[in-house]
Amino acid sequence: MAEEQWIVGKGLRGDPQFGAWPTLPAPRVAYAVRDWHARLGLVAAGLGITTLPEIAAVAVPADVVTVRVDDPAWFGRAAVAVTRTERPTSVDVVVAVLREVAQELR
Structure with a gap:
């Protein structure tokens, strides 16, 4: 997920809402938009991925x-990353590794 472009949310005053994955050290934020429909539309267009409740x-x-992404570095929480249907192989690889690591820590 570190190599992906992120579509993040922003509030009415520009404050961040539902940003990139919280344990990424330097996410590549491509877009910051207020509206959920706009965020999901950008995802559907293949312009990035996002998190949502x-x-x-x-x-x-x-x-x-x-x-669903269970990140062992983000204790007690899980989120959902959204991507276009034909997502890059790198996303599938990262998700698989995260699931394997999470299983080992249980």
């Missing part, structure tokens, strides 16, 4: 997929 996963457009 798990409860919002049911509202994603049909041409994007959600991936």
Whole structure:
């Protein structure tokens, strides 16, 4: 996920909301937008990935997929990263490694 372009949220006054994955040291933020529809539209267009609350996963457009990410470095929390349907192989590899590490820590 470190090599991906991130689409992050921003509040009415420009304050960050639902940023890139919290344990990434230097995420590549491509876009910062206020509206969820705009964020998910950018994802659907293949312009990056984003995080969102798990409860919002049911509202994603049909041409994007959600991936639950359990990060052992982010204790007690899980989030959903959203990407376009034909996501890069690198995302699948990172998700697989994160799941393996999480299983080993349980």
